[in-house]
Amino acid sequence: MHGESVDEKRWFYRNADEWNAFAQRLKLIPCPHCKVVGMLIKHGSLYGYDEGNSGATTVRAQRVFCSNRNKRRGCGRTFSVWPAHKIRRLSLSTRTLHAFLRLAVAGTIVAAIAAVGQRSARTWQRIWRRFNLAQSKIRTALSARCPPPELPATELPATPSRRPTAHVLAHLQAAFKGADPVAGFQHTLRTFFV
Numbered sequence: 001m002h003g004e005s006v007d008e009k010r011w012f013y014r015n016a017d018e019w020n021a022f023a024q025r026l027k028l029i030p031c032p033h034c035k036v037v038g039m040l041i042k043h044g045s046l047y048g049y050d051e052g053n054s055g056a057t058t059v060r061a062q063r064v065f066c067s068n069r070n071k072r073r074g075c076g077r078t079f080s081v082w083p084a085h086k087i088r089r090l091s092l093s094t095r096t097l098h099a100f101l102r103l104a105v106a107g108t109i110v111a112a113i114a115a116v117g118q119r120s121a122r123t124w125q126r127i128w129r130r131f132n133l134a135q136s137k138i139r140t141a142l143s144a145r146c147p148p149p150e151l152p153a154t155e156l157p158a159t160p161s162r163r164p165t166a167h168v169l170a171h172l173q174a175a176f177k178g179a180d181p182v183a184g185f186q187h188t189l190r191t192f193f194v
């Protein structure tokens, strides 16, 4: 699993300033693997392809190295610091995913895929399954932050199987107000949304 524990709290940054501020504090931060302080150094970036911009690459994560070179006391392992507004492994923005989920809940998956585009229908089906697998984990994480809001019957999707998802999205919006609640989730709870 890339040497990174699944249960570990991760680091996210919302913009370049936040990443730079983090990078300047690296010497004060304990390594998430060996807990030694003072050995972390920047270790380049991970790149991926950007959505809707064929051929262009985008930073997928920043890498940090716990240095064991030149007799330094680090463990020699690396970890990633992730952009809060992206979905890992998909080069998909959190806003695009959120738009897709809202449309999928309100109507049909097929209509949501047509409206959002950017990815093949097969990829969106895979993303939808990935989100469904993550739902209970998301609900638990949100409940630690605020109780789920009451949803009036008029706001519930006509399709009964979509109702749990409608509740999760309303809960997400209650916990993280603003235009990009999925990024807020990742940044604040220090875990991936899906």
Ligand SMILES: [Zn+2]
Pocket: 031, 032, 033, 034, 035, 036, 066, 074, 075, 076, 077
């Ligand atoms: Zn270390």
